[in-house]
Amino acid sequence: MKIEEGVDLSRFTTIGTGGPAQAFARPGAVEELAEALAWARERDLSVATIGLGSNLLVADEGFDGLVLRLGGTLAEATTDGETLLAGGGATNAVCLHKVRAAALGGFEFACAIPGTIGGGVWMNAGAYGSDWAAILDRALVVDAEGARWQTPEDLGLSYRHSDLTHGQVVARAEFTLGALPEEQIKANVARLQDLRKAAQPTNKRTFGSVFKNPDHELTAGRMLEACGLKGHRIGGAQISPRHANFIENAGDARSQDALALIAEARRRAKEQFDVELRHEVALLGPIEVPPLG
Numbered sequence: 261m262k263i264e265e266g267v268d269l270s271r272f273t274t275i276g277t278g279g280p281a282q283a284f285a286r287p288g289a290v291e292e293l294a295e296a297l298a299w300a301r302e303r304d305l306s307v308a309t310i311g312l313g314s315n316l317l318v319a320d321e322g323f324d325g326l327v328l329r330l331g332g333t334l335a336e337a338t339t340d341g342e343t344l345l346a347g348g349g350a351t352n353a354v355c356l357h358k359v360r361a362a363a364l365g366g367f368e369f370a371c372a373i374p375g376t377i378g379g380g381v382w383m384n385a386g387a388y389g390s391d392w393a394a395i396l397d398r399a400l401v402v403d404a405e406g407a408r409w410q411t412p413e414d415l416g417l418s419y420r421h422s423d424l425t426h427g428q429v430v431a432r433a434e435f436t437l438g439a440l441p442e443e444q445i446k447a448n449v450a451r452l453q454d455l456r457k458a459a460q461p462t463n464k465r466t467f468g469s470v471f472k473n474p475d476h477e478l479t480a481g482r483m484l485e486a487c488g489l490k491g492h493r494i495g496g497a498q499i500s501p502r503h504a505n506f507i508e509n510a511g512d513a514r515s516q517d518a519l520a521l522i523a524e525a526r527r528r529a530k531e532q533f534d535v536e537l538r539h540e541v542a543l544l545g546p547i548e549v550p551p552l553g
């Protein structure tokens with residue numbers, strides 16, 4: 261397996277920002293993954309896995325370690341009876357295609373989530389009243405110590421959260437679905453996609469929701485809208501004029517610009533609603549949301 265140096269990670273994030281990875285590899289099987297993890301361990305390098313970078317803000321300085329992007333058999337998906345068997349790098353779109361062809365329902369909600377199976381496990385991705393935890397049986401987690409199957413409870417899945425840490429790689433996952441006619445699945449997907457188009461920015465470079473919804477009558481988006489932040493711009497990044505819980509790359513944004521918007525949004529929500537918003541987007545490299553002053 262080839263290990264590349266200085267790969268530009270902005271190419272692998274949907275917002276299109278971020279610096280280089282010190283080392284980068286694309287393991288295509290569990291054995292190659294183990295090899296890559298051993299390689300990093302020998303050099304005392306940190307490891308992070310990325311999927312489609314659809315919930316990721318990478319530091320402009322990059323990541324001082326080994327970045328993995330799963331490929332080959334680790335990006336494939338198949339069905340067996342009512343089970344979806346997927347590699348951690350399989351895209352939700354590929355999985356949805358497989359389950360629809362097998363007339364298995366319950367995964368339609370993922371049509372709104374432009375990521376991979378592993379990225380979904382990491383943050384217990386969800387939409388329209390369902391999430392990974394509701395359908396996941398078990399995930400194969402590989403780290404420098406070896407590989408083990410974990411249940412949603414072992415993984416600590418809760419609202420947009422798992423207990424996984426960098427260096428733990430979701431290599432495979434198995435989901436239990438239920439029989440549903442293909443036509444019904446298509447209709448469900450079309451309905452959810454219409455809802456999405458009506459509410460959120462499309463064809464923009466974003467990383468999805470910036471903040472988790474707080475325990476409050478207003479969602480994060482409505483709260484930031486009430487703070488007057490729609491369209492607010494710092495450098496090349498702006499809060500979406502369409503939905504205030506999205507940050508768009510409006511030109512030549514840097515991660516630093518998006519981070520400054522995150523800090524400003526938190527400051528305003530605290531000031532106006534006395535709410536401390538928690539970010540949903542995953543951060544990679546030397547990048548941190550500053551504490552509220």
Ligand SMILES: Cc1cc2nc3c(=O)[nH]c(=O)nc-3n(C[C@H](O)[C@H](O)[C@H](O)COP(=O)(O)OP(=O)(O)OC[C@H]3O[C@@H](n4cnc5c(N)ncnc54)[C@H](O)[C@@H]3O)c2cc1C
Binds near residue numbers: 312373428
């Ligand atoms: C337009 C848009 C709409 C979105 N809508 C939704 C939505 O409705 N609901 C929702 O939940 N999310 C949504 N998202 C966010 C995003 O799509 C999800 O969080 C998705 O699950 C991220 O998957 P990914 O493969 O892109 O992960 P990445 O963004 O690449 O990574 C996210 C985190 O997961 C870790 N990770 C990725 N793969 C693995 C792996 N194999 N093993 C271990 N760790 C891994 C990374 O290290 C990182 O910490 C949206 C994003 C966009 C751009």
